[in-house]
Amino acid sequence: MPSAFIFVLLFHWQSLASRYNSNVSEIKKRVLFVCIGNSCRSPMAEAIARHHASDVIAPSSAGLAPLGYIVGPTSDTLIANGYSVEGLSSKRLSGDAIDHSDLVVNLSGYPIDCLPESVKVEEWRVDDPYGTDAATYQRILEDIEGRVLTLAARFRSQPEREKRAPHA
Numbered sequence: 001m002p003s004a005f006i007f008v009l010l011f012h013w014q015s016l017a018s019r020y021n022s023n024v025s026e027i028k029k030r031v032l033f034v035c036i037g038n039s040c041r042s043p044m045a046e047a048i049a050r051h052h053a054s055d056v057i058a059p060s061s062a063g064l065a066p067l068g069y070i071v072g073p074t075s076d077t078l079i080a081n082g083y084s085v086e087g088l089s090s091k092r093l094s095g096d097a098i099d100h101s102d103l104v105v106n107l108s109g110y111p112i113d114c115l116p117e118s119v120k121v122e123e124w125r126v127d128d129p130y131g132t133d134a135a136t137y138q139r140i141l142e143d144i145e146g147r148v149l150t151l152a153a154r155f156r157s158q159p160e161r162e163k164r165a166p167h168a
Contacts, residue, residue, distance in 0.1 A: 028058040029155055032101035034108055038063025038090040039071045040130050040137075041107040044144050047083040052145075053152035060101070062093040064108055071130065077137040081145075105151075107144075122151075 033045035042061035049059035067090050075085045093112070098104065104121045106112055109128070115121060124147055129140040 028056055029102045030058045030060070030100055031151070032097055032104045033059060033061040034064065034093055034104060034106050034112060035061075036064050036108050036110070036128065037067035037130065038092075039067040039069065040074045040128060041126055041140065041144060043070050043074055043085075043088045043090070044078060044141055045105065045107065045148055047078050047085060047088060048141075048145050048148045049152070051083050052149060053155070056152050056155040057148075060097060061088075062091055062097050064093055064110065064112070066090040066092050073129070073132075073134060073137045077134070077141050081138075081141060 031049060033042040033049075035042040038061055042063065046059045046061040049057045053059075069090050070085065070088050075088075078085050093114070095114075098115060098119060102120065104112070104115060104119055105124055106121055107124050107126045109125065112121070124144075126143055126147075127136075127140060129137045
C-alpha cells in the first residue's frame with residue numbers, strides 16, 4: 001500500500017511541476033538583443049539575461065552584419081565576471097528571430113529598418129567595444145548588466161496579464 005501511495009504522490013507532483021513550469025515559460029518575454037556584429041554587445045546582453053533574468057526573459061541575440069564568431073575579449077570579459085559563454089554565437093538578424101520576439105533591444109546605434117511597425121523596440125545607446133582594450137570591454141559589460149537588470153526588474157513588476165505580449 002505505501003508504494004502505491006508514493007506512486008500517486010509522485011504522479012501528482014510531476015503533474016503540478018509540469019503545469020508550474022509551463023506557466024513560467026508563458027510569462028517570459030522573448031527579448032532579442034541586436035548589435036552590429038553580434039560579437040560583443042548583444043552576446044553580452046544575452047549571457048547576462050540568461051544568468052540574471054531567466055525567470056522573466058528568454059534571451060537571444062543577432063547582428064545587422066554578423067562577424068561570424070564571438071571575439072575573444074567578449075568571451076574573456078563574460079567569463080571573468082562569472083557568465084557562461086556556452087551557446088553564444090554570432091548570427092544574422094532574421095525575420096524568424098524578429099517574429100519570435102516580444103521585444104527587440106537595439107544596441108547597434110543604427111535604426112533597424114527591416115522591423116515591422118508592430119514590433120516593440122527599445123534603443124540602448126551603448127558604445128561598441130570592438131577592437132578596444134579589456135577595460136573598455138569591462139565598462140561596456142557593466143553598462144549592459146545594469147540595463148538588463150533594470151529591464152528584468154521592470155518585467156518582474158508588471159501585472160501578470162502584461163508579462164507576455166500577445167503575438168500575431
